[in-house]
Amino acid sequence: MSHLSEEQxxxxxxxxxxxxxxxxxxxxxxxxxxxxxxxxxDACRELTVPEPVPAFETLMxxxxxxxxxxxxxxxxxxxxxxxxxxxxxxxxxxxxxxISTVKVPVAGETAQAIPAQGRERILLVAMGDHLQRSQMVxxxxxxxxxxxxxxxxxxxxxxxxxxxxxxxxxQTASLSGANxxxxxxxxxxxxLTDVANSPARISSPELQQIQRRIESRGLIFKIxxxxxxxxQKGTEKL
Amino acid sequence: xxxxxxxxxxxxxxGSTEIFRVLVExxxxxxxxxxxxxxxxxxxxxxxxxxxxxxxxxQLHHFDGRSAFSTWIYRIGANCAIDLLRGRKKRExxxxxxxxxxxxxxxxxxxxTASSQVARMLGPALDELSETERAAFVMRHYEGLxxxxxxxxxxxxxxxxxxxxxRAVQKLRRALEPAMGMAR
Numbered sequence: 001m002s003h004l005s006e007e008q009x010x011x012x013x014x015x016x017x018x019x020x021x022x023x024x025x026x027x028x029x030x031x032x033x034x035x036x037x038x039x040x041x042d043a044c045r046e047l048t049v050p051e052p053v054p055a056f057e058t059l060m061x062x063x064x065x066x067x068x069x070x071x072x073x074x075x076x077x078x079x080x081x082x083x084x085x086x087x088x089x090x091x092x093x094x095x096x097x098x099i100s101t102v103k104v105p106v107a108g109e110t111a112q113a114i115p116a117q118g119r120e121r122i123l124l125v126a127m128g129d130h131l132q133r134s135q136m137v138x139x140x141x142x143x144x145x146x147x148x149x150x151x152x153x154x155x156x157x158x159x160x161x162x163x164x165x166x167x168x169x170x171q172t173a174s175l176s177g178a179n180x181x182x183x184x185x186x187x188x189x190x191x192l193t194d195v196a197n198s199p200a201r202i203s204s205p206e207l208q209q210i211q212r213r214i215e216s217r218g219l220i221f222k223i224x225x226x227x228x229x230x231x232q233k234g235t236e237k238l
Numbered sequence: 239x240x241x242x243x244x245x246x247x248x249x250x251x252x253g254s255t256e257i258f259r260v261l262v263e264x265x266x267x268x269x270x271x272x273x274x275x276x277x278x279x280x281x282x283x284x285x286x287x288x289x290x291x292x293x294x295x296x297q298l299h300h301f302d303g304r305s306a307f308s309t310w311i312y313r314i315g316a317n318c319a320i321d322l323l324r325g326r327k328k329r330e331x332x333x334x335x336x337x338x339x340x341x342x343x344x345x346x347x348x349x350x351t352a353s354s355q356v357a358r359m360l361g362p363a364l365d366e367l368s369e370t371e372r373a374a375f376v377m378r379h380y381e382g383l384x385x386x387x388x389x390x391x392x393x394x395x396x397x398x399x400x401x402x403x404x405r406a407v408q409k410l411r412r413a414l415e416p417a418m419g420m421a422r
Binding site for chain 1: 360380
């Protein structure tokens with residue numbers, strides 16, 4: 001008599017293997033195996049989910065509402081957006097080029113090398129500029145006094161602009177396998193999004209939470225290190 | 239009378255942004271539960287909820303009403319959580335996150351009392367699953383989605399979804415059975 005596979009037993013546990021029940025009635029070995037699976041899967045139900053913070057839904061709405069109210073200007077009308085978009089496209093082209101380049105020397109390679117260097121230089125400058133502007137926002141927030149409903153609307157406006165740029169750089173870095181960058185940009189994006197979605201006058205606990213996130217991730221320090229590396233690379237490319 | 243999800247979506251599309259609040263208040267806890275089980279971390283779960291509703295708002299024109307809004311938002315939530323897990327794994331692979339990542343959260347005294355050795359091992363065991371395995375397992379085991387639905391959420395064939403659930407169970411068995419043996 002052939003036995004039920006582990007897969008069939010797992011599916012039976014979830015009620016998706018109708019034929020297993022009859023077999024289990026007559027087969028002690030499969031019954032034993034099934035009981036082991038049941039014990040493990042039942043134990044997994046002990047994973048409890050904590051209650052979210054009090055007034056969770058209200059808090060979520062407070063974070064989301066400013067983002068939703070932002071007018072969605074068509075991208076072609078956002079002149080200031082074009083610089084990072086162009087830089088992002090160049091970056092993507094550069095990284096894709098780097099990934100797909102065959103390492104066998106071919107005719108015309110020298111001619112292609114100059115534009116590639118130029119593209120990389122533009123990327124480094126644009127990226128450095130983005131990191132510096134992000135750093136200024138983070139420093140401002142890290143030093144803000146958690147008094148009575150601090151006003152962060154200026155930092156918030158800049159954070160909103162930076163979020164979309166950051167997303168572009170992060171996606172490019174991620175696609176190109178530049179994990180050091182993409183990790184930092186991911187952390188940065190989450191803080192920037194938090195700031196952008198906060199009310200202009202946030203409560204002290206909310207500000208302290210943002211400050212803790214900036215501090216716990218060591219974001220300012222990491223940005224300085226990477227920015228400094230970028231500057232060095234940019235100088236080498238000159 | 240309480241407004242339905244579909245009616246709320248129609249009003250938001252017509253320009254009543256404020257109505258989106260109804261959907262946030264109605265569905266954010268369910269998304270939080272899913273996100274917490276997938277990320278194992280309260281802060282990450284909250285971030286996931288926020289990103290989920292932001293994406294949902296921006297993609298509201300894609301919601302065609304064929305499935306319930308709860309299913310649709312749930313799908314977006316699962317994908318946001320997967321994105322977050324992928325980002326986290328990448329950072330861990332680079333050694334960036336190892337020291338920074340905070341444990342899920344301190345268990346409450348009640349939770350400590352109630353938790354068994356198996357329960358304590360469950361979090362790390364779930365962390366060992368790939369993001370797709372974890373997502374598939376969470377949706378099947380805790381949320382009760384059928385294999386076909388899981389496939390739709392993950393954008394894979396039902397067979398691939400089934401195998402993800404199965405691989406997750408295999409890994410969990412390997413991780414938990416020794417502790418269960420001790421507990422017997």
